[in-house]
Amino acid sequence: MRRRMLPRLPVLFGALIVLLWVLCAVLAPWLAPFDPLHSLQPLVPPLSDAGAGRMFWLGTDMLGRDILSRLIFGARAVIVWAGFATATAYVIGIAGGLVAGFYRGHADRLLSFLANVVLSFPVLVLYILIITKVGASGFNIVLAVTFASAPAIFRIVRALALDLRERDFVLAAISQGETPLRIMVLDMLPNAAGPLIVDACLRLGYTTITIGVLGFLGLGLPPPTPDWGGMVNEGRPLAFAFPHLILFPCIAISSLMLGLSLLADGLRDGEQRPLKSTGTNLP
Amino acid sequence: MFGLKMLSGRRLHAAAPELCDRLIRGEIGRRDFLQTMSWLGVSAASASVFASAVVGDALFPTAARAQEAPKRGGSLRFVCQIQEMTDPAAVSWIEASVVFRNTLEYLTLVDADNVSHPYLAESWTPSDDLKTWDFKLRSGVKWSNGDDFTAEDVAYTIKRWLAPESKSSNKTSFAAVTQVEIIGPLAIRLHLDRAILAIPEMLYAYNCPILHRKFDDMGADWPKNPIGTGPYELAEFAIGQKATFRRRAGYWGTEPYLDEIRFIDMGTSSAAHLAALSAGQVDILYRIGVSDLDLVKRLPNVQLLTGKAAQTIVMRMQVDQKPFDDIRVRKAVLLAADNQQMLELGYRGEGTVAADYHVAQVQPEYFPLPPVKRDIAQAKALLKEAGHPNGVDVTLMVGNTQGTWEQNTAQVLQQNCAEAGIRINLNVVPSTEYWPVWNKVPFGLTYWAHRPLAVQTLDLAYRSGAAWNETHLADKAFDAALDKAMAIVDVKQRSQAMEAVERILQDQAIMVQPFWSNKFTAISSKVRDYQQHPSDYFNLFKTWLA
Numbered sequence: 001m002r003r004r005m006l007p008r009l010p011v012l013f014g015a016l017i018v019l020l021w022v023l024c025a026v027l028a029p030w031l032a033p034f035d036p037l038h039s040l041q042p043l044v045p046p047l048s049d050a051g052a053g054r055m056f057w058l059g060t061d062m063l064g065r066d067i068l069s070r071l072i073f074g075a076r077a078v079i080v081w082a083g084f085a086t087a088t089a090y091v092i093g094i095a096g097g098l099v100a101g102f103y104r105g106h107a108d109r110l111l112s113f114l115a116n117v118v119l120s121f122p123v124l125v126l127y128i129l130i131i132t133k134v135g136a137s138g139f140n141i142v143l144a145v146t147f148a149s150a151p152a153i154f155r156i157v158r159a160l161a162l163d164l165r166e167r168d169f170v171l172a173a174i175s176q177g178e179t180p181l182r183i184m185v186l187d188m189l190p191n192a193a194g195p196l197i198v199d200a201c202l203r204l205g206y207t208t209i210t211i212g213v214l215g216f217l218g219l220g221l222p223p224p225t226p227d228w229g230g231m232v233n234e235g236r237p238l239a240f241a242f243p244h245l246i247l248f249p250c251i252a253i254s255s256l257m258l259g260l261s262l263l264a265d266g267l268r269d270g271e272q273r274p275l276k277s278t279g280t281n282l283p
Numbered sequence: 284m285f286g287l288k289m290l291s292g293r294r295l296h297a298a299a300p301e302l303c304d305r306l307i308r309g310e311i312g313r314r315d316f317l318q319t320m321s322w323l324g325v326s327a328a329s330a331s332v333f334a335s336a337v338v339g340d341a342l343f344p345t346a347a348r349a350q351e352a353p354k355r356g357g358s359l360r361f362v363c364q365i366q367e368m369t370d371p372a373a374v375s376w377i378e379a380s381v382v383f384r385n386t387l388e389y390l391t392l393v394d395a396d397n398v399s400h401p402y403l404a405e406s407w408t409p410s411d412d413l414k415t416w417d418f419k420l421r422s423g424v425k426w427s428n429g430d431d432f433t434a435e436d437v438a439y440t441i442k443r444w445l446a447p448e449s450k451s452s453n454k455t456s457f458a459a460v461t462q463v464e465i466i467g468p469l470a471i472r473l474h475l476d477r478a479i480l481a482i483p484e485m486l487y488a489y490n491c492p493i494l495h496r497k498f499d500d501m502g503a504d505w506p507k508n509p510i511g512t513g514p515y516e517l518a519e520f521a522i523g524q525k526a527t528f529r530r531r532a533g534y535w536g537t538e539p540y541l542d543e544i545r546f547i548d549m550g551t552s553s554a555a556h557l558a559a560l561s562a563g564q565v566d567i568l569y570r571i572g573v574s575d576l577d578l579v580k581r582l583p584n585v586q587l588l589t590g591k592a593a594q595t596i597v598m599r600m601q602v603d604q605k606p607f608d609d610i611r612v613r614k615a616v617l618l619a620a621d622n623q624q625m626l627e628l629g630y631r632g633e634g635t636v637a638a639d640y641h642v643a644q645v646q647p648e649y650f651p652l653p654p655v656k657r658d659i660a661q662a663k664a665l666l667k668e669a670g671h672p673n674g675v676d677v678t679l680m681v682g683n684t685q686g687t688w689e690q691n692t693a694q695v696l697q698q699n700c701a702e703a704g705i706r707i708n709l710n711v712v713p714s715t716e717y718w719p720v721w722n723k724v725p726f727g728l729t730y731w732a733h734r735p736l737a738v739q740t741l742d743l744a745y746r747s748g749a750a751w752n753e754t755h756l757a758d759k760a761f762d763a764a765l766d767k768a769m770a771i772v773d774v775k776q777r778s779q780a781m782e783a784v785e786r787i788l789q790d791q792a793i794m795v796q797p798f799w800s801n802k803f804t805a806i807s808s809k810v811r812d813y814q815q816h817p818s819d820y821f822n823l824f825k826t827w828l829a
Contacts, residue, residue, distance in 0.1 A: 039628055039698060063628050063691055132716055218683065222709050224694045234687055240554070241577030 008269075014262025021256050024075040032069035033057070036226045039064040046244050059244045061235060067244065070226035071252050077227050078256065081138050082207040085145035090200060092146060093153025098184040100154070101161020112158070115151035123148045127214060136219050144214070145207050156199060160192040167191075201264035205257045212253045228253050287320070288329040290406030291419055296323040297411040298772040305775050306337050314396060315647045315774040321399040322483050323772070324407040353811065357828040358543035362556050363569035365548040367522050369504045371492050372444055372451040377819045378569060380489035382546050384822060385528045386427070386511030387492035390418060390437065391483045395590075395816050397647065397735050399483040403432070403493055403512065413478035413772070420469040424535045426495055428510050434465045439496040441473070451490060455750065478770045484735055489820060514539050514824065523548050540827035554578075557805065560585055566807040566828070570819070572686045573633050579805045586810070590802045591635065592733040592817035593643035593740070596689060598679060598696060599754045599794035604725035606677065611669035613792035617655045618662035619703035620696055625797035629692025634798040640788040641744070642737040642781060643799050645817070647774055649737065650781040652789060662703035674704025680727040681709060682717020693728055696795060722753035729753060733802075733817045737781070738769050745788060754793040761787045 024031060033054060034040065040050070042064040048056045050066075058067040096115070100108040118126075130144040164170055165188070173183045214220040215229020216236075223230065228249045235245025287295055287303070299320065306316045313334045320330040364378045371383050390404040404418040424432035441463045444453035462474040473482065485491075493512070495501070501508045506526075509517035514536065515528035526546040530539065547565060549555055553575050559565045561582040571579060579587045600607035600616065607613050622636050635644060638654035666675060679696075683689045690711050697707040721729050734740045743749055746765060747757040764787060768780040788794075806813055813826045 037698065039624070039695065042628055042631075062631075063694055132713060136711060218687075218711055218713065222711055223690055224697060224709070234691070237553075237572065237574030237687060238577065241581070 008266065010262045011266025014259045014266065017255050017259030018263060021075045021252075021259070022079060024072045025079045028073045028076050032066075032072045034066035034069040036065060036069040036073040037224050040066065043238075043242055045242075058248045059242075061231070061245055062238060062242075065224075067231075067248055070231060071228070071248060074226040074228045074231065074249070074252065075256075077138075077221055077225055078208055078211055078253075081141050081221070082204055082211055084138075085142040085211075086149070086200060086204050086207050088142050089146040089149035089203070090153055090196075092150040094157050094189065094196070096150070096154040097157025098161050098188060100158045101165055102180060102184050102188070104162070104165070108158070111154065115154045118147065118151045121148075124213070127210070128217065128219060132219065136214075136222050138221055141211060141214060141220065145210055148210075149203060149207070153196075153199070153203075156195065157192060160195065161188055164188045164191055198264050198268045201260050201267060205260035205264070208253060208256050208260070286329055287333055288326045289324050289408060290326045290401055291324060291408045291417070292406070293408055296325070296409060299323060299325060301773055303333065303337075305773065306334060310775045314398075317396075317398050318647055319480075319772065319774050322480055323409060324483075326406075327398055327400055351811070351829065353540055353825075353827045354829060355540050355827070356542050357540075358545060359541050359567065359810070359823065359826065359828060360545045360547055360565040361567045361569070361823075362547050362549050362559065362565050364551075365520070365522055365524060365526050365546060368506060370450070371494065371505050372440070372449075372453060372490050374490055375452065377489050380492070381569065381819065381821050382526050383492060383505065383509075383511075384513075384820065385515040385544055386509055386513040386517055387494070387505075388512045389492055390420075390486045392822075393484050393487040393735065393818075393820070395814050397484070397817070399487065402487075403437075404483075404486075407483055409480075409482070413480055413770075414475045416473040416475070416482050417466070418471050418473070420471070421535065422469055424512050425533060426510050426512055427516050427531060427533075428495075430495065432493075432512055433468055433496075434471045436493055436496045437471050438463045438465050439498070440492075440494045441471075443494070443499075444491075453488070453490060456485060456488065480769075480772055481736055481739075487820065489818070515544060537824070539824040541823060544823055557582065557585075560805055560807060563807065566810050567813060568805050569821075571803045571805050573631055573688050573800070573803065574686060575805070576631070576633070576803060579803075582805075584808045586806050586808055588804045588806060588813075588815050589633070590815040590817060591645050591799070592802050593646050593735075593737070593799060594731065594733040594802065595637060595641065595643070595796055595799050596685075596692065596728055596730050597641065597794040597796045598693065598726070598728045600792075601725045601753070601755045602757075602791070602793060603755045606669070606671070606675055607725060609669045610792060611665040612671070612675060615662040615665040615669075615703060616700060616705060617792045617795060618658045618665070619700045619705060620655075620795045620797065621657055621699045622654065622795070622797040624699065625692045625695045628695050630688055630798060630800055633803075634800045637796045637798050638789065639792070639794060639796045640785040641731070641740060641794070641796050642785050645799070646735070646737040648768065648777045648781045650778045650785055652782070652785050655789065655792075659703050662705075666704060671704075674706055676706045676708065677726055678708045678710050680717065680720070680724045681711045682714045682721070682728070683711065684714040684717060685730050689728055689730070692797060696797075722751065727753070735818065738765065741765055741784065741788075742769070745793075756791060756793050758787060758791065761791075 041060055042062055044056045044060040046059040050056045056066055060066055096111050100111040126148050127144045134140050170187055173187050211220060212229030215227040216233045218233055220230050221227040231249040232246045239246045289295060302316060302319055305311045316334055317330050321327050363381055366376050366379055368374050368379045371387060388403050390402060392400045392402040403421055405421045406419045408417045420434055426432060444451045444457055445460060459475045459477050459479055460473050461476050464472040466472050495510045506520040514530055514534040516531045518529045519527040528544045530542050553571055556568050557578060560568055579585055600613050617639055626632055626634055626636050638652055642649050679693055681690050681693045693709055700707050721727060743751045745756050747762050764783040768777055768784055771777040771780055802815060804815060809829050811827050811829055
């Protein structure tokens with residue numbers, strides 16, 4: 001058991017990347033060499049002298065803003081909103097999944113039907129529809145991601161819950177007269193946590209990509225917020241002549257996604273844990 | 284007098300001598316002189332000779348012209364959108380007119396310098412009060428189906444615009460026309476209810492081609508029945524794909540050089556257009572954007588054409604919406620705005636800086652007003668006076684209808700205004716979401732296309748209750764000043780009258796109008812004698828392929 005839990009090299013690497021971006025997000029004001037919103041000198045190539053002993057390490061964009069500073073501050077936007085959006089999707093997906101798995105019958109049929117309806121939409125169209133109808137803002141990104149991800153999470157939780165519902169410790173808890181809420185939250189959820197944590201890690205990565213895609217489509221965080229996807233979108237028309245405008249934001253998006261995927265891989269390997277019951281003890 | 288001739292051979296228009304005096308006194312420039320003379324029906328050649336004698340410089344620089352002898356023949360491939368079209372008078376896209384301009388012709392032709400030339404009309408004579416206009420039509424013109432071109436065709440076409448059931452935007456622009464009278468087999472007279480000077484220029488608007496008198500009887504579907512008086516005939520038309528024109532025999536005018544013109548729809552990605560151009564698969568692109576310039580300059584075998592035009596963006600505020608109903612807030616926005624920086628960062632410096640009153644240097648009635656001087660302290664003071672001591676939050680809607688440079692420009696304004704405590708929240712929406720609400724949002728960024736005359740734009744956009752009045756400005760003094768300017772023939776006097784018009788617009792602080800954006804296109808290095816047109820009314824009759 002212990003040997004399997006040992007993090008291997010790729011996992012470490014993944015964790016390191018994620019940690020790096022989290023640090024960037026937290027320490028952005030101290031790390032960023034320039035104000036990410038301030039116009040200095042337009043379209044400067046990477047590794048140019050910025051005067052006063054400073055450098056434009058990654059160059060500047062068409063409005064003359066330092067790209068490195070925008071990437072560092074952009075980490076903030078993406079980590080905060082990706083985390084928030086994924087968490088919201090989880091709260092809703094888990095609640096629905098537990099209810100469906102515990103009560104089964106009509107509740108399950110209704111919730112599953114709703115989830116299938118939402119899942120049958122092409123995700124991207126769904127995002128665009130939501131954002132164009134309600135406008136671009138951080139909150140709406142959360143709404144869009146939640147709407148599109150919650151049904152998938154619901155399905156995972158429901159499948160796990162249906163299985164757990166038949167386990168002895170749950171049946172015992174029911175016969176003991178525990179409230180359904182207590183059984184769902186304290187008995188069933190902890191036993192479903194393993195797969196969910198792995199899924200959450202992956203989903204966090206997808207949400208990062210989603211925010212990038214929304215930004216690229218011009219539907220992400222409103223300008224001038226440094227948003228990685230938005231930076232790619234803004235730089236795209238000039239990309240032939242100034243590839244650095246899109247190269248570095250793309251690397252940022254991919255690296256965070258890679259880090260989260262590697263992390264999820266490692267967690268999946270270590271996740272094969274036995275069932276545990278926390279709320280109720282067998283008599 | 285002075286060798287000036289009316290195209291009609293009749294007596295010189297009453298306003299002409301005064302214009303000559305002003306040119307001699309140096310009060311008006313050569314370009315304005317020629318343009319106004321052309322409206323009055325004076326032959327451009329005689330006016331040009333007169334102007335040369337007086338001012339000495341030539342209007343058309345010959346340096347841009349090719350020195351080689353033009354070559355006949357060849358097929359030219361032109362990239363532009365091929366949109367659905369049935370009635371040429373009802374189209375609302377200039378691209379459509381670029382396609383049919385090879386077959387359908389207009390009464391007048393306005394060149395890239397805004398000078399009106401005879402076309403299907405050989406000459407025109409306005410009455411001294413500019414309310415009655417006589418047009419003498421060209422003789423010997425035949426429709427491609429063999430019919431003679433007559434005054435009936437012209438009267439039919441113009442009456443069709445004005446009919447109650449007309450779907451043409453000409454119904455509004457020619458609303459002053461009360462009667463269309465046929466006064467001879469090749470002569471018509473327009474009766475107007477108010478004086479309009481620019482009638483010849485207006486007749487070259489993209490949706491004003493002269494149609495065959497049986498157009499409606501023949502099904503009112505031009506691509507199905509493409510009869511025209513022009514030198515080319517439509518051979519193939521497929522919406523979203525291509526339109527092919529071949530030169531026909533029996534054209535009344537000078538025979539053009541090209542045997543065939545193929546319009547090709549390549550979608551909206553300018554990268555794809557440029558790739559095709561650089562690979563030699565196409566010859567002319569309808570237009571390219573400011574973001575394509577760096578790439579174009581690196582492409583071999585490609586010429587970049589740049590032109591100035593009165594096209595612009597306005598970040599306009601609605602005078603009846605909070606917080607813009609307080610003029611002090613609007614003034615603060617203008618005081619904080621740095622138009623020069625917006626031009627440099629937002630549009631890569633490829634244009635001319637403007638001063639917030641929507642009249643361009645390239646327009647004949649332009650009167651130079653000093654710009655609003657940037658003054659952050661005063662902007663803050665005004666905001667405080669208006670009850671916003673801690674600044675104000677506003678939302679600017681941007682649709683990027685012309686490209687992401689709109690959003691870039693807005694971001695510069697956002698930075699400018701932040702210094703004065705005006706916090707602009709940018710609401711960037713897709714262009715399809717912007718157009719339905721462009722004149723409804725309190726604070727929005729709108730693109731305005733070029734119009735030859737500033738008064739045409741101002742009449743549409745800022746007159747009380749005008750159809751496209753997106754600022755909701757309702758200022759009697761402005762309306763009166765505009766009326767006054769519109770009725771003046773004399774360029775100098777008109778420009779003087781425009782001072783009041785422009786000053787009201789600037790003082791009302793209804794818009795940040797940072798710059799006039801240049802127009803760009805890219806063509807193959809094989810193309811000769813192709814000229815950009817400020818209104819995108821391209822004409823390929825003189826173009827040839829080396």
